[in-house]
Amino acid sequence: MSKEITPRAEDYSRWYQDIVLRAELADYAPVKGCMVIRPYGFAIWEKMQAILDRKFRDTGHVNAYFPLLIPESFLRKEAEHVEGFSPECAVVTHAGGAKLEEPYVIRPTSETIIWSMYRKWIQSYRDLPLLINQWCNVMRWELRTRLFLRTTEFLWQEGHTAHATEEEAEREARQMLEVYSEFARSTMALPVIEGLKTDREKFAGAVRTYTIESMMQDRKALQAGTSHNLGQNFARAFEVTFLDQDGERKLVWATSWGVSTRLVGALIMAHSDDRGLVLPPALAPLEIVIVPIYRSDEERGLVLEKAEQIRRELAGKHTVKLDDREQFKPGFKFSEWEMRGVPLRLELGPRDVASGQVVLVRRDTGGKESVAVESVSSAAGMALQEIQQGLYKRALAFREENSVKIDGYGELKEFLARDGGFALVHWAGDSADEERLQEETKATIRCIPLSQEKEAGRCVMTGKPSNGRVVVAKAY
RNA sequence: CGGGGCGUAGCGCAGUCCGGUUAGCGCGCAUGCUUCGGGAGCAUGAGGCCGGCGGUUCAAAUCCGCCCGCCCCGACCA
Structure with a gap:
């Protein structure tokens, strides 16, 4: 195995x-x-799961599990939904040595099978809201795949909720978008723009799709999470009704929302560098690694004893590992742990032991400092916090540097053809205009940001009046 | 589906054009000694149906035909 990582500047996907x-x-x-x-990648996903799961529970949701296989006919019940997903479905036609009466689709998402069950479970307004989440795998037969970012099978969570009123469903969709964006910012150190998808980009079967969009280091946009207001589309397709307080039978209102293992890809592309992975402490499987340095057996004894003492002290608050492997030199260990993105490294050699100090090295900046052994715990805690915040600030600054307001279509095309980034443009076009935009620039409208100042202008494509800007970028 | 590339040891590759002993090299792996503050050195050793099937030939990693798989870039998507 080669020791080198292809530099970002040379070949970003490599x-x-x-x-x-x-x-x-x-x-x-x-x-x-x-x-x-x-295991190392899965550990990151497990940390994401743990934190998100907690947030879902705190907002009143419970977990459940629905089958992997969905009767094909279910998918057909919602017109837009089937149109959107059919092309990428894997279908099981044989089982038990015989052809099946009705083929099963391997779930590309679970709306249909879940709503077939909600029909049984919902009768009264007292059964609402129904707030269920499931962690599972799904399968979408994509033409082109990339590790984590787009794989045929992937892991995700999908929340599916049923509500008595339109307002409540809308509030739920917005609330979960907020949960995602807070998670992205605080835990992933990933700045995101909350926004609304255009009709062309929305989920197949949704009334409205909300998204959080982030910028990767190649200036391309990545959708990091979505939340949908499904209106009554699935309730209508699966005839899910309830008897309301006023004695009237009504269709329920629905939402669904999800994030996937794609987030691991986002994490990599947002923070890492030419030396390898860079992880925010909040998601690092290992926060601190201690690398001992010694020559003689005598030094080895002294250093390891002190290192173990430090390890024990830190272990209460952090995940920490003492890398006492004999077969590798310190230099090798430095590189290896940098490759794996461990946020903080402590170097401890004979000189440090003699002076009662330890060297603390930050993965994000490479900055080194010596601290007294007595204060290593507080110094490490502080450094980890600074890394978490520093990563966010760095990513935010990068996004801002590469986001520009553009008012002319020619200028927009030039911008997207050159370095690219987020173009903030006035838009008042329709789906056909959007298609033209994509054909001519390879970029799409990523979202209509939810929070922005009203500003009068003219659509960059059609010249029609507009009072707000959208984000246009090339996307993953 | 279009364009490009690749399949030879765990990984990365050379060898293929122009067929010919026992198929090489680097890394990794195993053992031993010396090393250890930024990817250590030496010695010894293990490890190959040369992607698959068929053909040509005295002889195929190498030539011919068919097939399979994977990666990258584009069109579709989280």
Whole structure:
């Protein structure tokens, strides 16, 4: 195995691929388009799960599990939904040595099977709201795959809720978008723009799709999470009604929302560098690694004793590992842990032991400082906080540097063809105009930001009056 | 589906054009000694149906045909 990672500047996708493989986050599986998520990568996903799951529970949701296989006819019940998903569905036609009466679709998402059950479970307004989430795998037969960012099978969570009123469903969709964006910012150190998808970009079967959009280091946009207001589309398709307080039978209102293992890809592309993975402490499987340095057996004894003492002290508050492997030199260990994105490294050698100090090295900036052994715990805690915040600030600054207001179509095309980034443009076009935009620039409207100042202007494509800007960018 | 590339040891590759002993090199792996503050050195060793099937030939990693798989870039998507 080569020691080098392809530099970002040389080949961005190779760089990304190198990091995923060399940091042992994932590996290619024997099945086309599928990956094996290796223990180190899975540990990151598990941390994401733990934090998100807690947030879902705190907002009143409960977990459940629905089948992997969905009767094909279910998918057809919602017109837009079937149109959107059919092309990418894998279908099971045989089982038990015989052809099936009705084929099963391997779930690309679970709205249909869940709403078939909600029909049984919902009768009265007292059964609402119904707030269920499931953690599972789904399968979408994509033409082109990339580790974590787009694989044929992926892991995600999908929340599916049923409500008595339109307002409540809308509030739920917005609330979960908020949960996602707070998670992205605080935990992933990933700045995101909350916004609304255009009709062309919305979820197949939704009335409205909300999104959080982030910028990767190649200036392309990545959708990091979505939340949908499904209106009554699925309730109508599956005839899910309830008897309201006023004695009237009504269709229920629905939402669904999800984030996937794609977030691991977002994490990599947002923060990492040419030395390897960079992880925010909040999601790092290992926050601190201690690398001992010694020559003689005598030094080894002294250093390891002190290192173990430090490890024990830190272990109460942080995940910490003492790398006492004999077969590797310190230099090798430095590189290896940098490759794997461990936020903080403590170097401890004979000189440090003698002076009662330890060297603390930050993964994000490479900055080194010596601290007294007595204060290592507080210094490490502080450094981790600074890294978490520093990563966010750096990513935010990058996004801002690469976001520009553009008012002319020619200028927009030039911007997208050159360095690219987020173009903030006035828009009043329709779906056909949007299609033209994509054909001519390879970019799409990523979202209509939810929070922005009203500003009168003219649509960059049609010249029609507009009072707000949209984000246009090339996307993953 | 279009364009490009690749399949030879765990990984990265050379060898293929122009067929010919026992198929090489680097890394990694195993053992031992010396090393250890930024990817250590030496010695010894293990490890190959040369992607698959068929053909040509005295002889195929190498030539011919068919097939399979994977990666990258584009069109579709989270």
